[in-house]
Structure formats: C-alpha cells, structure tokens
Amino acid sequence: MPTFLTIEPRLHVADLQASLAFYRDVLGFVVTTLIPRDEPTFAMLARDRVYLQLGGIGGTRRREDRATCTLWIDVHDVVELHGTLASKTTIEWAPEVFFYGRREFAVRDPDGHLVVFSEVTDNPPTCREESVTE
Template identity: 40%
Template sequence: MTRAATPAISPFFVVSDVRRSIAFYRDRLGFEVTFQQPDEEPFFAIVVRDGAQLFLKSQAGITPVPNHARHRHLRLDAHVHAPDPDALAAEFAAAGAAFSAPLCDTHDGLRGFEVKDPDGHVLFFGRPR
C-alpha cells in the first residue's frame, strides 16, 4: 500500500506587526509574499521560499511567544531544510540578515545557522552533516 504524501509543513507564527514581518522575511531572507489580507494593513500573510512556507498572523492584545521565551532550552521555532547552508548563509548575509547563531557544525549532527525574526522566532536553516 502506498502512503499519501505530506511534502511540506507551514509553521504559523503569531507576530506583533505583519507588515514588519513581511519586510523581514522578504528583504532579508528572500521569501515571496503570496498572500496578505487586507492589502493596506494586513493582519495575516503567507510568505514562501521554495518549499518553506510561513503563516504570519497578528491580533490586538496577543503577544508573540517564541519557544525560547517559554523554555530557555527550547530555542528553535522552525527547522528549514537547506541542502547548501553555506551558500544560503552567504546570501542572507549579503542581504543584511543577522544570525542569532553562526554557520557551524552542531553537536547534534547538523550543519547550519540560526536567524531570529523581529518577534524572536528562531529559525534554523540547515541539513544533516
């Protein structure tokens, strides 16, 4: 019996300002905005880069709480598979992205780097060594 495919997953990040998050993901990390609503002052957006897709949502009175803010040892909010993390790190650096953890080989068998978005969500971009 063949299994039905599940080729991607889309993390849903609560953010404080969707416009600011769109600008970060688009301008620093090369994501494309595929949807935002409403156009003028969006409270929801979808950003995509290759197979990586993020949902961004803001709502008055709800503060973003990234994983590391809940538990210090749970620092990642998303792992984004990057077949060539070295090239991706160079691209992000050229676009002015700051790394919250530099490109390296990690103790748990990965090669990659971390980026923190404006609301503190930490994304690891990398692959197994």
C-alpha cells in the same frame, strides 16, 4: 495510511509589516496572499518548497507574553546562505556542525522567533553538545 505532505506554520507577529519586510527582503520569501489586501493582518509566504503564514496580534502585547517558536529550514549550502544573510541581519550563531549530523546557523525574526538553517553533513561536530541553544 494517509500521507502527510508538508507543514505550514503560522507565526503570531506584533508588527506584520516589519515581519513581512524581514521574511521578504532579508530571507527572500515571496508574499503570496495578504488578507485583507488594503490593511493586511494576515499573510502567506513561500520560498522554494517552504511555506509560512504570518498573523498579526497587534502591538499591545508584551514580548514576554507572545508565543515564540523555532523554525528549522532545510537548505542546500548553509555556508553560502550564511554569507548572504550576514550583511542583512544579526546572526545568532555562525555555521556549526552539531553532534546529530547537521550544519546549522540561526537568525531571529523581528518577534524573536529563532530561524535555523540546516543541512545534513558527514563532517565531524565542531561544537559541544551543550552549546545547542533554543
């Protein structure tokens, strides 16, 4: 059977420059590709073993008409990353241990996509099951 190696999601964004600034300057991604190079409408980014594509949809669509998604990014040391990002962007929820054995916190990108940073933990849950948000 063929082996799946990775997944590289593409997010549709209203303002490519604002999204590039968020993922590059706040989350530390490196821009690997811009197409076209002069006035890009598409970008590919990478950080460690996490890859992401951003594609412009133009600013004419209303926020409620845009597709959104949730990205879960496995990291080492959620608490340290939270400390780093807390001064750079709005935190949706601070690190919590969930019933499924993961410590997580989340931020939103400029288009409202939820970005959850997560790590496995043996610690007991610190929040109720119903407090999980989407």
